[in-house]
Amino acid sequence: MEVTAANSIYYNPQDKLQPVKKELDKDAFLQIMVAQLRYQNPMSPVDQNQFMTQITEITVLEQIMSLNKNMELLLRTQELSLSANLVGRQVTVTGEDGVEVEGTVEKLLFSENGVKLVINGATYDFNAIKEIRG
Structure with a gap:
């Protein structure tokens, strides 16, 4: 019986790697929170205050992202206005x-x-x- 190398064409761990995210976005935050709820200890459930804090953090994150988008739009509009006069x-x-x-x-x-x-x-x-x- 012939044994093939672990790094043969049938096994390539490089195919399984996903690019590393350098910062956590809203989706990553939601995935972490859902995983916490799914795998919590039924004898010691998540505290209501802690859960509400996490929901509030999600809301604040969404508002900050929206504010950032609006500020970028405002900056672009201002740049267009200034440049039109040139x-x-x-x-x-x-x-x-x-x-x-x-x-x-x-x-x-x-x-x-x-x-x-x-x-x-x-x-x-x-x-x-x-x-x-x-």
């Missing part, structure tokens, strides 16, 4: 190479990465603005 104005920006460029904002480009300014035919980040002139 078209046709003279600005100084710093390029990726660190060289300052002066010119008129010709147009704006909007993407998931933020607002881009087109100056003298070249594209610059909104955050690269150093000076705005009338």
Whole structure:
């Protein structure tokens, strides 16, 4: 009878590994709480106050996540509003190479990465603005 190696093609523990999460999200928190309830000792059930504290923590977590999403939307709206007023104005920006460029904002480009300014035919980040002139 032939014995094959444990690391043969039939057994590969690398296939079973899942990526490690660096922070706990709402789903992980809920899974932990459900596991606590499922495997609690029937002779010593979870304290009502502790359970309510956990429910409150979930609610607070959801509200913080919602607040964060709204703040990101507000920041993007403010950036769009500020950048719309720049078209046709003279600005100084710093390029990726660190060289300052002066010119008129010709147009704006909007993407998931933020607002881009087109100056003298070249594209610059909104955050690269150093000076705005009338």
